[in-house]
Amino acid sequence: DAKTTQPNSMESNEEEPVHLPCNHSTISGTDYIHWYRQLPSQGPEYVIHGLTSNVNNRMASLAIAEDRKSSTLILHRATLRDAAVYYCILIQGAQKLVFGQGTRLTINP
Amino acid sequence: DAGVIQSPRHEVTEMGQEVTLRCKPISGHDYLFWYRQTMMRGLELLIYFNNNVPIDDSGMPEDRFSAKMPNASFSTLKIQPSEPRDSAVYFCASSKWTGGTKPQHFGDGTRLSIL
Numbered sequence: 001d002a003k004t005t006q007p008n009s010m011e012s013n014e015e016e017p018v019h020l021p022c023n024h025s026t027i028s029g030t031d032y033i034h035w036y037r038q039l040p041s042q043g044p045e046y047v048i049h050g051l052t053s054n055v056n057n058r059m060a061s062l063a064i065a066e067d068r069k070s071s072t073l074i075l076h077r078a079t080l081r082d083a084a085v086y087y088c089i090l091i092q093g094a095q096k097l098v099f100g101q102g103t104r105l106t107i108n109p
Numbered sequence: 110d111a112g113v114i115q116s117p118r119h120e121v122t123e124m125g126q127e128v129t130l131r132c133k134p135i136s137g138h139d140y141l142f143w144y145r146q147t148m149m150r151g152l153e154l155l156i157y158f159n160n161n162v163p164i165d166d167s168g169m170p171e172d173r174f175s176a177k178m179p180n181a182s183f184s185t186l187k188i189q190p191s192e193p194r195d196s197a198v199y200f201c202a203s204s205k206w207t208g209g210t211k212p213q214h215f216g217d218g219t220r221l222s223i224l
Contacts, residue, residue, distance in 0.1 A: 032210060043113075043200045044152070046212030087152075096142070096165065097213060099152035 004088045009104040012078050020073040020103055022088030027068050031092045035062065035073050037084040038102070044087065047073065083107045111135070113216035115201050121222045127189040130219045133182055134203030142213060143176055143186050144200040152200075158184065159206070191223045 005023040012018045024033065035047040048055055048062045050071070055062040061074040075082055087102040114133040122128055134141045142157040156166040161178045169176070173192070178184040188195055198220050202213040 034212070036212075038152075043202070043215030043218050044213075045215065049210065049212070096154055096157060098154065099144075101151055 004090060004100055006086070006088055006100065006103045008101065009106065011106045011108065013108045014080060015077050018075040018078045018082070018105065018107075020075075020086050020088075020105065021070065022072070023070045024088070024090055025069045027090055028092060031090040033062065033064060033068075033071050034089045034091055034097070035060070036087045036089065036097070036099075037082075038087070039081075039084045044099075047086070049091075078105075078107050080107050080109060113201055113203050113214050115199075115216035115219050117219060118217065119220045119222075121224065122191060123224050124192055125190045126223075127187065128191045128195075128221060128223075130186040130199050130201075130221070132184045132186070132201030132216060134184070134201070135214055136182065138203035138205050138214070139181075140204045140206060140213075141178060141184050142202040142204075143184070144202065144215075145197045146200065146218075147197045155186070193223045196221055196223050 032049050032051050034049040036044040037047050038044045048057050048060050050062045050064050063072045083106055085102040085104050087099050089097050113135055116131045139160050143155040144152050145155055146152045153168055155168045156176045157164055158178045174188055176186045198218045200215050200218045202215040204213040205211050
């Protein structure tokens with residue numbers, strides 16, 4: 001399984017944008033980039049995914065580098081409820097998710 | 110729509126007892142996954158099924174663990190005999206096959222404590 005690298009933790013302020021980076025230098029052409037988050041005491045929750053182009057949905061935006069070796073999850077206006085562990089995962093064909101340690105995001109009021 | 114339903118939410122039992130965790134996937138999903146989460150090891154995939162057939166059980170820690178999916182709407186994860194090191198939160202997830210373009214939907218988990 002292709003590996004991803006994320007910072008262990010990040011901190012931001014409420015109502016400010018947050019950019020969560022992910023490096024995946026060994027990504028293959030058919031790997032999808034998925035982001036999940038896990039709020040305290042809950043199961044992981046899907047956030048967004050992409051292949052080559054940038055993607056937007058109601059929760060976040062995903063910016064994918066042109067060479068696909070990195071991506072950034074963007075929360076446009078963080079709220080306290082966005083405090084969670086964010087996981088960047090590569091999926092190729094098979095449906096299995098391989099979770100790394102993720103980035104623990106703290107939002108300051 | 111009902112999401113993935115797991116039961117029980119919490120289970121406390123003594124070492125050596127049999128433990129059965131249950132999962133009802135989202136209707137129409139053809140993949141089902143069992144994960145375990147601990148502080149030390151994070152989230153680990155234990156086993157997953159496609160159309161009720163186990164596809165990959167390489168994450169099952171040892172023979173004390175077994176999982177079944179008798180039909181499309183029900184799966185169990187059984188630990189017999191249980192040990193304190195099995196204490197963890199166990200998540201079930203389901204998804205629909207689309208080659209990686211659809212998300213997995215997770216249940217709320219079962220918090221298992223083995224005394």
